Amino acid sequence: MQNRNIAAAPSYRGEQLLFLTDEQLRQGIELMFFAYRGFTADPDRILEDYGYGRAHHRCLHFVNRHPGLTVNDLLDILGVTKQSLNRVLRQLVNDDMIESRVGQEDRRQRNLYLTEAGATLEASLSEQQRARMRKAYMDAGPEAVHGFRTVLEKMIDPELRHRVLSLMERENGR
Amino acid sequence: MQNRNIAAAPSYRGEQLLFLTDEQLRQGIELMFFAYRGFTADPDRILEDYGYGRAHHRCLHFVNRHPGLTVNDLLDILGVTKQSLNRVLRQLVNDDMIESRVGQEDRRQRNLYLTEAGATLEASLSEQQRARMRKAYMDAGPEAVHGFRTVLEKMIDPELRHRVLSLMERENGR
DNA sequence: ATTTTATGTCAGCCTTGTTGACTATCCAAG
DNA sequence: CTTGGATAGTCAACAAGGCTGACATAAAAT
Numbered sequence: 001m002q003n004r005n006i007a008a009a010p011s012y013r014g015e016q017l018l019f020l021t022d023e024q025l026r027q028g029i030e031l032m033f034f035a036y037r038g039f040t041a042d043p044d045r046i047l048e049d050y051g052y053g054r055a056h057h058r059c060l061h062f063v064n065r066h067p068g069l070t071v072n073d074l075l076d077i078l079g080v081t082k083q084s085l086n087r088v089l090r091q092l093v094n095d096d097m098i099e100s101r102v103g104q105e106d107r108r109q110r111n112l113y114l115t116e117a118g119a120t121l122e123a124s125l126s127e128q129q130r131a132r133m134r135k136a137y138m139d140a141g142p143e144a145v146h147g148f149r150t151v152l153e154k155m156i157d158p159e160l161r162h163r164v165l166s167l168m169e170r171e172n173g174r
Numbered sequence: 175m176q177n178r179n180i181a182a183a184p185s186y187r188g189e190q191l192l193f194l195t196d197e198q199l200r201q202g203i204e205l206m207f208f209a210y211r212g213f214t215a216d217p218d219r220i221l222e223d224y225g226y227g228r229a230h231h232r233c234l235h236f237v238n239r240h241p242g243l244t245v246n247d248l249l250d251i252l253g254v255t256k257q258s259l260n261r262v263l264r265q266l267v268n269d270d271m272i273e274s275r276v277g278q279e280d281r282r283q284r285n286l287y288l289t290e291a292g293a294t295l296e297a298s299l300s301e302q303q304r305a306r307m308r309k310a311y312m313d314a315g316p317e318a319v320h321g322f323r324t325v326l327e328k329m330i331d332p333e334l335r336h337r338v339l340s341l342m343e344r345e346n347g348r
Numbered sequence: 349a350t351t352t353t354a355t356g357t358c359a360g361c362c363t364t365g366t367t368g369a370c371t372a373t374c375c376a377a378g
Numbered sequence: 379c380t381t382g383g384a385t386a387g388t389c390a391a392c393a394a395g396g397c398t399g400a401c402a403t404a405a406a407a408t
Contacts, residue, residue, distance in 0.1 A: 020308055020311055020312070022304060025304040025307045025308055025311070026239070026300065026304070027323075028307050028311070028319075028322075028323065029213075029235075029300075029303055029304070029307060030235075030239075031323060031326040031327065031330075032209075032210065032213050032326065033232070034326075034330045034331075034334060034335070034338070035206075035326040035327075035329040035330050036206065036210050037253065037330075037331065037334065038329045038330045038331045038334070039203075039206050039329055041331060051394095053394060053395065054395090055394085055395060055396085058207070061203075061204075065200065065204075070354080070355090071354075071355060071356090072353095072354065072355085079211065080395090080396070080397090081396080081397060081398080082354090082355075082356080083356090083357080083358090083396095083397080083398080083399095084395065084396055084397070086355080086356060086357075087357095087394095087395075087396095088395080089356095090356085090357090103354090106353095106354080106405075106406070107404075107405060107406090108353070108354040108355065108403095108404065108405050108406070109354065109355080109405095110354085110355070110356095126200070126203075129203055130196060130199040130200070130203070132329065133199045133202050133203060133329070134194055134199055135328065136325050136328035136329045137194055137199070137202070137325065138194070139328045140321065140324045140325045140327075140328050141324075143317070143321055144320070144321035144322075144324040144325050145202075145321065145325060146318070146321060147314065147317055147318035147319065147320060147321020147322050147324075147325075148202075148318075148321050148322045148324070148325035148326070149201075149202065149205060150314045150315075150318040150321075150322070151310050151311065151314045151318050151319060151321075151322035152205040152206065152208075152209040152322070153205065153209075153314075154309065154310035154313045154314050155209040155212045155213055155306065155307070155310045156205075156208045156209050156211075156212045157208075157211065157212045157215060160208060160211065160212070161208070164208070225362090225363095226363090227362085227363050227364070228363090228364090229363075229364060229365090230363095244386080244387095245386070245387060246385085246386065246387085254364080254365070254366095255365075255366065255367080256386085256387070256388085257365090257366075257367080257368090257388080257389085257390090258364060258365055258366070260387070260388060260389085261363090261364075261389095262363090262364080264388085264389095277386090280373080280374070280385090280386080281372085281373060281374085281386095282372065282373045282374065282385065282386040282387070283373095283385095283386060283387085284386080284387070
């Protein structure tokens with residue numbers, strides 16, 4: 001099924017523009033929808049046991065990825081309101097999953113770190129998700145993975161990409 | 175940035191297993207998260223004007239794709255409870271976006287169709303999303319698109335894929 | 349000293365998930 | 379033919395997690 005329309009497109013090696021029918025684009029849209037469901041299904045099951053949702057998972061993920069990041073950084077990354085984030089963050093801090101330390105240079109800021117329990121939970125969530133991603137990558141092969149990453153990159157909001165990249169630069173510069 | 179890790183992998187033409195670090199997999203995970211946000215951003219803005227959410231969009235999309243499908247079909251596709259779907263569906267029917275006709279063979283069933291207004295709204299939502307998808311596809315090139323589709327396919331829950339495919343078969347057989 | 353910034357919190361609203369109880373219809377066994 | 383079970387859909391009430399707005403506090407910047 002997944003090859004039918006691509007095969008129907010002329011000039012597979014694209015010196016020419018892609019032959020993009022609405023049908024092909026709509027299939028891509030559905031693919032995103034269904035794949036994202038699969039992508040979140042495994043962690044969702046674990047989170048349920050803790051009474052957490054995807055919002056908690058996202059916090060754990062990004063705090064793990066960028067230890068010591070501030071609440072504001074997280075707000076920028078997640079693109080939610082601080083009230084919404086705070087509710088989730090408060091739970092995670094109360095549950096001793098995330099530690100919130102007062103900033104050293106700027107004492108208004110709170111630097112966020114995973115506790116041991118938080119790291120454990122994050123690892124189990126991530127493990128499931130990486131397993132599915134790894135399987136998809138292996139089944140699809142390296143060239144497909146490269147294409148996958150290329151297309152997804154292009155779909156990200158340019159402004160968001162800029163914000164995330166500048167966060168990573170800032171980290172590298174420390 | 176998106177090429178760095180792929181380039182670092184040995185054996186690009188994969189007779190050998192991919193060299194998949196956790197870092198690469200985590201990057202894929204983040205890519206899914208950020209790309210999905212971009213993917214839904216445009217329709218979200220339009221939906222707001224109507225007081226609708228993504229659930230309404232999904233209904234309009236699939237009713238457009240499969241005119242006459244039943245509520246149960248839609249439940250299978252969307253993977254939510256019927257109560258949750260029904261609320262959204264009721265709004266769309268009341269707002270004269272979707273028509274719900276009593277089934278001819280089985281009068282318990284309701285066959286769903288877009289009204290003219292519904293088709294118009296669906297078109298404007300889809301137009302935005304297709305534009306972004308088209309741009310990403312064009313920028314990335316046909317080979318990348320092929321890889322994108324291949325990987326996403328692998329990420330879908332097998333059971334879900336089966337259900338959706340059997341729906342499409344049933345339609346072709348009418 | 350005043351203003352701005354970073355964060356936290358309260359209240360209240362909306363969408364969209366959930367479960368449970370209910371109605372209408374179909375079908376099959378007695 | 380009727381009755382009982384399965385199926386399709388609807389209604390009601392609740393929870394998670396988005397949102398806005400208002401406000402408090404502490405620290406930094408001016």
